[in-house]
Amino acid sequence: MRQQTKEEEFLDANGASCFRLLLNFVINGTSCSAVMTSLGSSSSSTTEYVVRVPKNTSKKYNIMAFNAGDKVSCSTWTQARMERDMSNRRIYGEEETQEGAAGSEFGKKQREEARRKKYGIVTKEFKVEDQPWILKVNGKAGRRFKGLKKGGVTENASYYIFTQSADGAFEAFPVHSWYNFTPQAKHRTLTAEEAEEEWGRRNKVVNHFSIMLQRRLRGQERGEEEEEEGEKGGKKKKKKEGRGGDLRIHDLEDDLEMSSDESDGSNGDDDEAKSKAKKEKGPKGKGKKKKKKDSDLEGFEDSDDGDFEGLEVDYMSDESSSEEEQQEKTKHNKGEDVPKGIDEMSESEEESEEENKNEEDGKEEEEEEDGKKTPVQVEKKKKKDSSGESDSSEDSDIEGEAASALFMKKRTPPKRGGGRGSAGSSRTGSRPGTPSIDNAATSNTLRAAANKLEQGKRQTTVPSTETPAAKRLKMEPSPQSSSGKSTPQPVSGKSTPSSSDVLLTEDAVRRYLIRKPMTTKDLLKKFQTKRTGLSSEQTVNVLAQILKRLNPERKNINDKMHFYLTE
Amino acid sequence: MSDKGDVDLTGAKQNTGVWLVKVPKYLSQQWAKATGRGEVGKLRICKNQGKAEVSFTLNEELTTLDTVGQKSSMVRAPREHPFTLQTVGGQTLAVFTENSSGQSDAETGGSGTGPDKIALEGMVVQRAECRPAVSENYMRLKKLQIEELSKPLRFSQQLDKAVTTNYKPVANHAYNLDYEKKKKEEGKRARADKQQVLDMLFSAFEKHQYYNIKDLVDITKQPVIYLKEILRDIGIYNVKGTHKNTWELKPEYRHYQNEEKSD
Numbered sequence: 034m035r036q037q038t039k040e041e042e043f044l045d046a047n048g049a050s051c052f053r054l055l056l057n058f059v060i061n062g063t064s065c066s067a068v069m070t071s072l073g074s075s076s077s078s079t080t081e082y083v084v085r086v087p088k089n090t091s092k093k094y095n096i097m098a099f100n101a102g103d104k105v106s107c108s109t110w111t112q113a114r115m116e117r118d119m120s121n122r123r124i125y126g127e128e129e130t131q132e133g134a135a136g137s138e139f140g141k142k143q144r145e146e147a148r149r150k151k152y153g154i155v156t157k158e159f160k161v162e163d164q165p166w167i168l169k170v171n172g173k174a175g176r177r178f179k180g181l182k183k184g185g186v187t188e189n190a191s192y193y194i195f196t197q198s199a200d201g202a203f204e205a206f207p208v209h210s211w212y213n214f215t216p217q218a219k220h221r222t223l224t225a226e227e228a229e230e231e232w233g234r235r236n237k238v239v240n241h242f243s244i245m246l247q248r249r250l251r252g253q254e255r256g257e258e259e260e261e262e263g264e265k266g267g268k269k270k271k272k273k274e275g276r277g278g279d280l281r282i283h284d285l286e287d288d289l290e291m292s293s294d295e296s297d298g299s300n301g302d303d304d305e306a307k308s309k310a311k312k313e314k315g316p317k318g319k320g321k322k323k324k325k326k327d328s329d330l331e332g333f334e335d336s337d338d339g340d341f342e343g344l345e346v347d348y349m350s351d352e353s354s355s356e357e358e359q360q361e362k363t364k365h366n367k368g369e370d371v372p373k374g375i376d377e378m379s380e381s382e383e384e385s386e387e388e389n390k391n392e393e394d395g396k397e398e399e400e401e402e403d404g405k406k407t408p409v410q411v412e413k414k415k416k417k418d419s420s421g422e423s424d425s426s427e428d429s430d431i432e433g434e435a436a437s438a439l440f441m442k443k444r445t446p447p448k449r450g451g452g453r454g455s456a457g458s459s460r461t462g463s464r465p466g467t468p469s470i471d472n473a474a475t476s477n478t479l480r481a482a483a484n485k486l487e488q489g490k491r492q493t494t495v496p497s498t499e500t501p502a503a504k505r506l507k508m509e510p511s512p513q514s515s516s517g518k519s520t521p522q523p524v525s526g527k528s529t530p531s532s533s534d535v536l537l538t539e540d541a542v543r544r545y546l547i548r549k550p551m552t553t554k555d556l557l558k559k560f561q562t563k564r565t566g567l568s569s570e571q572t573v574n575v576l577a578q579i580l581k582r583l584n585p586e587r588k589n590i591n592d593k594m595h596f597y598l599t600e
Numbered sequence: 601m602s603d604k605g606d607v608d609l610t611g612a613k614q615n616t617g618v619w620l621v622k623v624p625k626y627l628s629q630q631w632a633k634a635t636g637r638g639e640v641g642k643l644r645i646c647k648n649q650g651k652a653e654v655s656f657t658l659n660e661e662l663t664t665l666d667t668v669g670q671k672s673s674m675v676r677a678p679r680e681h682p683f684t685l686q687t688v689g690g691q692t693l694a695v696f697t698e699n700s701s702g703q704s705d706a707e708t709g710g711s712g713t714g715p716d717k718i719a720l721e722g723m724v725v726q727r728a729e730c731r732p733a734v735s736e737n738y739m740r741l742k743k744l745q746i747e748e749l750s751k752p753l754r755f756s757q758q759l760d761k762a763v764t765t766n767y768k769p770v771a772n773h774a775y776n777l778d779y780e781k782k783k784k785e786e787g788k789r790a791r792a793d794k795q796q797v798l799d800m801l802f803s804a805f806e807k808h809q810y811y812n813i814k815d816l817v818d819i820t821k822q823p824v825i826y827l828k829e830i831l832r833d834i835g836i837y838n839v840k841g842t843h844k845n846t847w848e849l850k851p852e853y854r855h856y857q858n859e860e861k862s863d
Contacts, residue, residue, distance in 0.1 A: 077648040084656065085638045086631045092697040094721070096620070099692040107612035107694050107723060115696075115718050116605040139808040139815045168607075191628040194695055195619040195643075196722065203643055205621070207628065209698075 083202040093209040094194050103216050110170050118165040180212035537565050542579045550588055550595035608719035616722030622729045630662045630677055654683035675740045680733035693724035789823045797830055810846040
């Protein structure tokens, strides 16, 4: 009895279950006395066991090592499968090109072999023994482990496994090899390239949960046609909005959501409804158009200095514009896909929704090629959110018109001609001959836009028709309504800005024009809607009136009409 | 017939505990020499007030070493080896066994084709290192080992006499004689009938698309000029961007998809 207690203590101290077996034998006095001798003493006990190293055993013993942190407990396994991982075979095995038939040479193999020998290229053999193990525990839903062979185990010392056999003797089996098993992740992970991207954006992206979501959706999109993109984009938007709602992490999302609430009643509703409906239609159409346009665009525009200065670049044209680095910062931001901080984002919010949308879609496709989908999508979603923004917060729609007219195939030349005709007739001859319709659309539409500025109260059919249908659908009601409204506005040199950053005053315009010749675009850029608090429509009209009053000199620089004052 | 890859989990279920013992090389060599049932020695486990002492004693007959050289009789393997016990912590170690495929008799397949049976034998509960008890004997053994290991794998040896047995001057080498005889037998290559040659060529081009002129000469056993004439008719000479200049059939003669060719 006393002995037994001591043995149990012994067991607890060592935690060796084999001892328990062993000592039970001793106590119960089973028939192994020949094998073991037990020496009793007051405070210690010694037992002797025979050690056997069995010969000719067909079983090879191996060690399966798990990290303690993985908390692997073999007793919980109900079922396990283990096989060699043969995925490296094709690397080591010779790639067998098709024998015979076309393209084969007589004696090619021998020649290849001779060549390899000559250069001393030694290809390692594919040894099945050294291949890693794949261990699957508990079926499909269970864990997976990969076991890599550890080298150098049997070089200088041998490991033996001592097990207790039935007769109480120890049997020692040599360990053949050692495999380190690591669990394999079942969740999706980023690839190395994606991880690098995300790392670069880690300071800007706040909502980390969306990273995998976007990646998954990006994968889906890549495999689908253009048409689907719009829908997915819509879905993405909704998802993102939902997520934004759940997490409310991203400042910008809040911003966007609120700004969408702020939009005018009519506009807002229109926008929302149309935006959602249009998302499928618009992006679809736009997508196709854009692809063609991009290619057109490449050969279209010369990258002259100053060409793009006042140009409000449509988001579709990102490829070319971002490549040319004369863009202004905001445009550059638009063109730039990768890191877009929150500040930049809020700035770009000012841009027209149409352009936003186009940018998204355009970017989407362009970015597919670039592979920089994530940042774009983040921004795209935001912009889609902002599509609910009111028109009033946009920049002059002239910019949009001009740009969109620039880059959209669906220009309506006849109408434009009509517009220009009227402009030409009402204009004095200071303007050089109106370029033909077939000319670069830039000059056409800019001129038309400038016309509008000059006139200040032309019928709105021109701007609306000048804009390509798909893009400007939303805008159509608004320009018509707002420009109709703007005419009776008091022609005052001063606007009534709510924020007083920049006032659209005659003085301001005069200052700019004295400093250097500017196109209408440039001027509009100076008086950004967010700063002046005016709607784009209002800005346009007020600016037009100011210009009429100032009556600046006109100079054609690079085929663009520049205004300037000399004083 | 068990499915290949299924792991027999009986060992894990029973939670069989095993020891993992690191054993010096010389000892494992001695153990390999064991006879009979494989008894190699005795393991003594001493429990002294909570601390366990384990030691292994090598059987007498296994202490003789087969070392090369003169010192074999003097040095013997030490007999006493205390074990140093260690914990397993930090790793979970399991032991699994693999049945070599050639010997699993449950399968009907021939050797090498039967699947391996994998079984989990148990978990490691104790790690130990088998150390020899330091003794004069052991030191001598170690010295021997070090001497052996420090010998370089290659060594240069000076010869007393120059080697003259390899190459002797010969009127004509045996190889050359054989070669000439072979050539004589073959004789000059005769021009065979053109149609026959064409047949041979076509069948050759069925197998491969590109051929070197030398290989074609070998295959058809025709004089080179004659062969070239024929080839000029039906084939094109191809620089192909690689060094070798190869001949291939003209496109109208080719029909490689189904490995047939049209004439």
